[in-house]
Amino acid sequence: MDTFYISHGSPTLSIDESLPARHFLKSWKEKVMGQRPTSILVISAHWETHEPTVNVVPQNDTIYDFYGFPKSMYKLKYPAPGAPELAKRVKELLMASNFKSVKEDKNRGLDHGAWVPLMLMYPEADIPVCQLSVQTNRDGSYHYNMGGIGPSQGGRRPHHWFWKCHSQSEGPQSQ
Numbered sequence: 001m002d003t004f005y006i007s008h009g010s011p012t013l014s015i016d017e018s019l020p021a022r023h024f025l026k027s028w029k030e031k032v033m034g035q036r037p038t039s040i041l042v043i044s045a046h047w048e049t050h051e052p053t054v055n056v057v058p059q060n061d062t063i064y065d066f067y068g069f070p071k072s073m074y075k076l077k078y079p080a081p082g083a084p085e086l087a088k089r090v091k092e093l094l095m096a097s098n099f100k101s102v103k104e105d106k107n108r109g110l111d112h113g114a115w116v117p118l119m120l121m122y123p124e125a126d127i128p129v130c131q132l133s134v135q136t137n138r139d140g141s142y143h144y145n146m147g148g149i150g151p152s153q154g155g156r157r158p159h160h161w162f163w164k165c166h167s168q169s170e171g172p173q174s175q
Helices: 020-026 071-075 084-096 112-121 140-147
Strands: 005-007 040-048 053-055 103-105 129-134 160-165
Touching: 020 112, 040 112, 053 084, 084 103, 084 129, 112 129
Parallel strands: 005 160, 040 129, 040 160, 053 103
Antiparallel strands: 053 129
């Protein structure tokens, strides 16, 4: 199991060649993660729900959850397959870890907190991806416990997990 905290910075990271973070993410496969993940779980601060929710979709749509940016950004696509098996496993593990309710969203695609870094890290968009929402009405301990669902499951997790969050300054009027 590999877990990373990756800030996506401004959504313009997807188009601005001058940003150092862009070059770092583009070198991800060679310099950081040589082994190809079988699937990816993204936890992005751009998906807030009252209760934990996983997206369970066969194919992810690209969500443009920002406005006021260059038009070229709204043409970008990251058509990664969904990871319904991983999503259901995450739900099972959360429920087994005393999270009383975990919902499934059968429509949601990937928000920019997920697709902007992923399009640079894995531009082929061929690795299954699912997202888990955050609960802004809960504290850090709650989310820390949410992140601990795997180690007690036989000592290994079959998938690579990525923890993601947004940066403090994201540019004009991003949501």
